[in-house]
Amino acid sequence: MRAIREVREDELNELARITIEAFPGMKVDSQEARDRMLDRLSKVMKEPTVHFFGVFEDDDMLGVMRCYDFTMKLHATRTLVGGLGGVAVDLRHKKEHVAADMVRFYLDFYRRKGAALAALYPFRPDFYRRMGFGYGVKMNRYRFRPGDLPAGGAGSHVEYLTTADREELAACYDRHLERTNGLIQMPSHVLDSLFSDPALHIVGYRAGGELRGYIVFRFESVPGDNWLASNIQLRMLIHDDQMALAALLGFLRKQADQVERIVYETQDESFHHILTDPRDGSGSLLAGLWHQTNTQGTGIMYRVIDVARLFEVLRDHDFGGVTAVVRLDLIDSFLPENGGSFRLVIDAGRARLAPGEAADVAIGMDVSDFSSLVVGAIDFGRLFAYGRATISDESFAPLVGRIFHAAAPPWCLTNF
Numbered sequence: 001m002r003a004i005r006e007v008r009e010d011e012l013n014e015l016a017r018i019t020i021e022a023f024p025g026m027k028v029d030s031q032e033a034r035d036r037m038l039d040r041l042s043k044v045m046k047e048p049t050v051h052f053f054g055v056f057e058d059d060d061m062l063g064v065m066r067c068y069d070f071t072m073k074l075h076a077t078r079t080l081v082g083g084l085g086g087v088a089v090d091l092r093h094k095k096e097h098v099a100a101d102m103v104r105f106y107l108d109f110y111r112r113k114g115a116a117l118a119a120l121y122p123f124r125p126d127f128y129r130r131m132g133f134g135y136g137v138k139m140n141r142y143r144f145r146p147g148d149l150p151a152g153g154a155g156s157h158v159e160y161l162t163t164a165d166r167e168e169l170a171a172c173y174d175r176h177l178e179r180t181n182g183l184i185q186m187p188s189h190v191l192d193s194l195f196s197d198p199a200l201h202i203v204g205y206r207a208g209g210e211l212r213g214y215i216v217f218r219f220e221s222v223p224g225d226n227w228l229a230s231n232i233q234l235r236m237l238i239h240d241d242q243m244a245l246a247a248l249l250g251f252l253r254k255q256a257d258q259v260e261r262i263v264y265e266t267q268d269e270s271f272h273h274i275l276t277d278p279r280d281g282s283g284s285l286l287a288g289l290w291h292q293t294n295t296q297g298t299g300i301m302y303r304v305i306d307v308a309r310l311f312e313v314l315r316d317h318d319f320g321g322v323t324a325v326v327r328l329d330l331i332d333s334f335l336p337e338n339g340g341s342f343r344l345v346i347d348a349g350r351a352r353l354a355p356g357e358a359a360d361v362a363i364g365m366d367v368s369d370f371s372s373l374v375v376g377a378i379d380f381g382r383l384f385a386y387g388r389a390t391i392s393d394e395s396f397a398p399l400v401g402r403i404f405h406a407a408a409p410p411w412c413l414t415n416f
C-alpha cells in the first residue's frame with residue numbers, strides 16, 4: 001500500500017541516499033560531504049515553512065520531495081504559493097508513477113492550504129509542462145567588462161554589509177519586492193545563508209543613513225594560468241533608486257583592473273542598455289549582424305492550482321480597466337477538478353467568477369499556458385498567434401490582451 005507522509009528526522013539518511021543517487025552531479029561522494037548534507041537537511045527540515053515528504057510502500061521509502069510555503073507578490077497582491085524542489089525517486093522505482101503521485105499530492109497539499117498557485121524549477125521543462133506547469137520569464141546571462149558600466153559619481157561610497165545589517169537588507173529587498181511582480185518573500189534561512197557563506201560578499205549603499213541598495217557577489221577564477229585574473233559572479237543587484245544603482249555599478253566598475261568580466265544572471269531583458277559595450281565576449285554574431293549580448297534559459301514554472309481561489313486573490317487587481325464577460329475554458333488533464341469552464345465578469349477592471357451562461361467572448365487554453373498568462377510571463381496575443389489559445393471571436397483578441405496584460409513580467413530571485 002502506497003502512502004505519502006512527512007519524513008521523520010531519523011529517516012533523513014534514506015532521504016539523503018535517494019537524493020544523492022538521483023542527483024549524482026551534486027558530487028556528494030565522501031562521508032564528510034554526506035555528513036555536511038545531513039547536517040544542512042536536518043536544519044532545513046526544522047524550518048516551519050519547509051516540508052519534507054516521502055512516498056512509502058510499507059516501510060520502504062521510494063521517493064522524496066520538499067514543499068515550501070512561499071509568499072509571492074502576484075501583481076499587486078502578496079499570496080501563498082507552494083514551491084516544489086528536491087524531487088527524487090529511488091533508482092529501482094522509476095517509471096512507477098512515484099513522481100506523478102508526489103506532484104499530485106503536492107498540488108492537493110497547497111490547494112488545501114488555500115494557495116492559488118504553485119511554482120518549481122524543472123529538471124526538464126517538458127516533464128512538468130505535461131503536468132500543467134507553464135513557463136515563466138527566461139533568465140539572461142550577461143558577461144560584460146567592468147569598464148563598460150557607468151561610473152558612480154562623487155559621493156557614491158559603498159560599504160560591506162554584515163549580519164548586523166540583516167534586517168536593513170531584508171527591508172531593502174522587501175521594498176524591491178513591493179515594486180515588482182513575482183518576487184518571493186525571502187525566507188529567514190535564505191537570508192541567513194547570505195551572511196554565512198564566506199565566499200559571498202555583500203556591498204551596500206546608504207543615503208541619509210538608510211540602506212538604499214546592495215549587491216551580492218563572489219569571485220570566480222578565469223580558466224588558464226593567470227591566478228591573478230578573475231571574474232565576478234553578480235548574484236543579486238537590488239536598488240531603491242538611480243543613486244543607489246549608480247553607486248553599486250560604480251563600485252563594480254572600479255574592479256576593472258583585476259576583474260575580466262562580470263557575469264550577471266538576471267531576468268532583466270533590458271540590462272544591456274546600461275552597458276557601453278553590451279557584447280558578451282563570445283564574438284558570436286547571430287542571424288547576420290546581431291552581436292551576442294547574453295545567453296538565455298528557461299527555468300521557473302508556474303501553475304494555477306485553484307482557479308476560483310486565483311480570482312479571489314486577484315480581486316483587487318486591475319484587469320486592464322476592461323468591462324466585459326469572458327468565458328474561460330481550461331484544460332487540466334493532471335488536475336481535472338481545476339479545469340472546466342469559468343465565467344469571468346469584469347467590471348471596470350475588477351474581476352470575479354459568477355455563474356451563468358452569457359459571455360461576450362470565450363477563450364480556451366491548457367492550464368500551463370493560462371498559468372504563464374496570468375502571472376504575466378506572456379501576452380494573450382502571443383499565445384493566440386502560436387495556436388496555444390483559442391478565441392470565439394478574433395476581434396476580441398486585443399481586449400483579452402488588455403485584460404491579461406501585466407504591468408511587469410514576473411521575476412524570481414529565490415532558488416529552491
Ligand SMILES: CC(C)(COP(=O)(O)OP(=O)(O)OC[C@H]1O[C@@H](n2cnc3c(N)ncnc32)[C@H](O)[C@@H]1OP(=O)(O)O)[C@@H](O)C(=O)NCCC(=O)NCCS
Binds near residue numbers: 094098099123131
Ligand atoms: C525525474 C524523476 C523524478 C521521474 O520519476 P518517475 O517516478 O520515474 O516518474 P513517473 O513514473 O511518475 O512519470 C511521470 C508520469 O506522469 C504521467 N503524467 C504526466 N503528465 C500527466 C497528465 N497530464 N495526466 C496524467 N498523467 C500524466 C506521465 O505519463 C508519466 O507516467 P507514464 O510513465 O505512465 O507515462 C526521476 O527519474 C528522478 O528521480 N530523476 C532524477 C532526479 C531528478 O531529476 N529530479 C527532478 C528534480 S525537479
